[in-house]
Amino acid sequence: MANVVRLKRGLNLRLEGTAVPNVEKTIVSDTVAIVPDNFHGIVPKVIVKPGDAVKVGSAVMYDKNHPEVQFVSPVSGEVVAVERGERRKVMKIVIKNDRKDEAVTFEKTSSAAEVKQLFLQAGMWGFIKQRPYDVIADPTVEPRDIFVTAFDNAPLAPVYAYEMLAGEDAKALAKGLEALAMLTQGKVYVGVEPESKVTVPAGVELVTFKGNFPACNAGVQAHNIAPVNKGETVWTINALDVVLMGRLLLNGRVDMMRTVAVSGSEVAKPAYVRALPGTPMADILKDNLVKADYARRVISGNVFTGVNVSIEGYLGVYHSHVTVIPEGNDTHEFLGWAMPGCKVLTTSRTFVSRWLPGSNRKPDARLHGGERAIIMSEEYDRVFPMDILPEYLVKAIIAFDIDRMEQLGIYEVAPEDFAACEFVDTSKLPLQEIVRKGLDALRKEMN
């Protein structure tokens, strides 16, 4: 019998611009970019220079702290630029796509050691994240368990991409899961939603989660299955990335093609496209934005945890989702705090729209208020489905009290777990940023 976990606390927002579930087209761009900032927790060392020829699966950089962790090109062609920013930080590696699709071939694997070696070499390691710290997994530490998340219930989520896990991607998923099971002495858990048709190979455990966002987060799932204690390490991976691992194992070559939801109120025809990570947003959104004379925000990912990359940016490595919303920086709402609020996006019953169905489904990026000290209590708790006291943990992080953070469960959380809290926060605190900085500082302190 499958395990079912019911989570009462969470947030369900319906926004305008859900992608229609069919794949419109495959986007092949002239250039793709590898953005080292996508991979959190590594120190990138670039090993290509402009003019170098690369194949699909050729390494372009590695992690200085763990040189075996390599990152590869998703296309074949020529490196045209390695752009650096302040203090020579690598901003992006731009590769010209020659459309020949020549790929590095990798040997078939059978043992755990070989699988691990393959993942490290062929750029798959970057998809494996670890708790604590929510960074790319340390290859020298064997995980206690592995948590694979196989659904997404953030606003406008790429549901169709996850449906394909039970369809055309099923074989690759199964292969990937089998390989992951070899990499841990513990268990591999796959978190799904009730309607999911995903099946898993023997030895992998399926857990059903009933509940709103952030039930789809690996941290929430891990906490409700087998929480991470101090000193333990677990891996968290998105099932859509496990598919990429499976394809590598099945075909012996890297194939990073993703099914990407193009969504949001500013998209003319919300639909799915196929695209590689690093595809320019301009190519993905070309001809598909509503006409407007105001500023827009192009997000790689969803409105809660995505990254504001702008139209000049690129599809993020982990993202099967693009959202475009109005920026709203030219909207000046007169006496907004005193108005009945018939057309606002809110979970607060102080606004009329909370009492009416079908309120605002077209939010912009405004904060709707100034930053304050934490005033209201229990606000975070109602969207935080873990036995952790979010407010106290956030305060401990701000104070950077390491003992207190440990006691309150810092090792179990990632910034994304605080996304819903950040949305509802009356005090408008940048919670994800606070948690991110706290985790990074803690990691530095502990290693």
Add this chain to the structure above:
Amino acid sequence: MKALRRFLDKIKPNFEPGGKFAPLQSVFEGFESFLFVPATTSKSGVHIHDNIDSKRTMTVVIIALLPALLFGMYNVGYQHYLAIGELATTSFWTVFLYGFLAVLPKIVVSYLVGLGIEFIVAQMRHHEIQEGFLVSGMLIPMIVPIDTPLWMIAIATAFAVIFAKEVFGGTGMNIFNVALVTRAFLFFAYPSKMSGDNVFVRTGDAFGIGGGTVVDGFSGATPLGQVATNVGDELVLRNIVGEPLTTLDYFIGLIPGSIGETSTLAILIGAVILLLTGIASWRIIVSVFAGGLLTAWVCTMVDPSIYAAALLSPIDQVCLGGFAFAAVFMATDPVTAARTKTGKYIYGFLIGAMAIIIRVFNTGYPEGAMLAVLFMNAFAPLIDHYVVEANISRRLKRAKNAK
């Protein structure tokens, strides 16, 4: 609105650093964000935010205070005309106008002093003006007797805002409820103007209207004041002209007392607003009443010849004095209350219990709700501490079992 926006944009540079009026930057920002919701967009983290902000939150509390405030104004006029024996011949609106004129200066003084200090501190610290005092400034005039002099209110407000709030870091950082510190300061610094029989009913005129002399047999003692001085096993509470009062009178609130505290009915309307909008914690409100009712019931068993308040029924106890007001508007201040779910039950219950205990067993001290809330403000962090420790020990236990 567009013209106003353009005007603001035009004068804005003058208030920025280097501008002509740079020292008034916080004040300008305060007014600007008062008129228009700031258009700043998220820089990190989530890209969309809930529309709620602290201005909205505070506004809802003020709206919830209005029924009690308006009733309080009417009641000030009512008690006055009752005292001078002209109630039957005076129109409703005149009665209200009298009360309005009598209360208004207190509101003005409280806001002027409190917001003035807030503005100055905000500018000194270069941060935005915070909304906390909008509520405190309304609470202060509602919890003082009508005849407390304005200069006393000004001094007490200044003391409370500076020493109970700003030195701790401003709104959200204070340990004690600012309005209650104001009241406590008044109570201990000027007891003769905060309690007794001569401050709860205004007998003089207000801005020239409603002059007259009090009728024979007038007594300005509040019901709880009468309880405190009661002798014997019988207790009959009377209004200011000597007629006996019933529980319904305590509930409706046409009795002498602090301006906003007399009407349990009006306060409950406010409570409904706060609970429907989800601003106040029902856990606190319910447990304050539960604690109060239970303790009052236990107290009915003590010897009434020593403790006269034992003669009051539990319902009378929660309707009289500042109990309901404290339960709905004071105990629920999220900053000074317990912040954890479990903690709120304990915090609220102890406030209710403490308020009644002070009332019953300290006969020199007719009203205990204020001190009960202040006392529990001090204990709220301790209550939360144990709730948090329980969470921590669950985590430790889990880690031990895992090994």
